[in-house]
Amino acid sequence: KQEVTQIPAALSVPEGENLxxxxxxxxxxxxxxxxxxxxxxxxxxxxxxxxxxxxxxTSGRLNASLDKSSGRSTLYIAASQPGDSATYLCxxxxxxxxxxxxxxxxxxxx
Amino acid sequence: xxxxxxxxxxxxxxxxxxxxLECVQDMDHENxxxxxxxxxxxxxxxxxxxxxxxxxxxxxxxxxxxxxEKKERFSLILESASTNQTSMYLCASSxxxxxxxxxxxxxxxxxxxxx
Numbered sequence: 001k002q003e004v005t006q007i008p009a010a011l012s013v014p015e016g017e018n019l020x021x022x023x024x025x026x027x028x029x030x031x032x033x034x035x036x037x038x039x040x041x042x043x044x045x046x047x048x049x050x051x052x053x054x055x056x057x058t059s060g061r062l063n064a065s066l067d068k069s070s071g072r073s074t075l076y077i078a079a080s081q082p083g084d085s086a087t088y089l090c091x092x093x094x095x096x097x098x099x100x101x102x103x104x105x106x107x108x109x110x
Numbered sequence: 111x112x113x114x115x116x117x118x119x120x121x122x123x124x125x126x127x128x129x130x131l132e133c134v135q136d137m138d139h140e141n142x143x144x145x146x147x148x149x150x151x152x153x154x155x156x157x158x159x160x161x162x163x164x165x166x167x168x169x170x171x172x173x174x175x176x177x178x179e180k181k182e183r184f185s186l187i188l189e190s191a192s193t194n195q196t197s198m199y200l201c202a203s204s205x206x207x208x209x210x211x212x213x214x215x216x217x218x219x220x221x222x223x224x225x
Binding site for chain 1: 114143150151152153155158160166168198200202212213214215216217218219221
């Protein structure tokens with residue numbers, strides 16, 4: 001059964017820092033990997049989707065990489081801002097459904 | 111933009127009540143999903159549907175049922191609510207296909223409290 005782990009569970013950084021969030025998964029037979037953002041008490045917002053054949057995807061200050069063979073993905077956030085404070089979740093898609101990690105709670109202080 | 115809406119943001123029910131959570135999407139997506147999210151446990155899939163009148167069990171279907179009579183609407187039913195069903199419920203939808211068409215889009219969530 002697929003397991004998804006996110007490290008660290010929580011991260012606190014000052015504004016302006018570049019940071020990396022990590023996601024690992026146990027079964028490399030995936031179709032894609034999706035990164036989401038969740039604000040407290042709200043639903044999930046899709047940030048990036050990387051197909052299994054891709055190595056990375058970029059959207060603005062966000063860059064996500066995928067190394068399927070080693071079961072790892074990273075989400076790089078450049079020049080962090082207080083508005084980036086949220087929980088970030090990664091999810092991998094197997095044959096039909098997504099398996100989620102428990103998330104990294106990010107706090108960016110001014 | 112894809113829009114997924116859920117009928118209630120907050121809901122309080124009593125033990126034993128029958129509870130309906132409604133989800134509607136406006137992008138003609140084939141696939142719809144119901145998750146619950148609990149602290150320390152993350153998101154867990156309850157049921158999903160890949161077509162009208164079709165349903166598949168997820169990881170934790172016990173105590174729940176679903177209904178999909180129309181493509182845009184997917185309902186989650188708690189036949190007899192219990193306190194351990196107090197949770198945040200999230201609905202999502204996606205297209206069928208490859209690549210970005212697999213992207214799941216989520217609703218705002220329903221915070222259900224069962225007393």
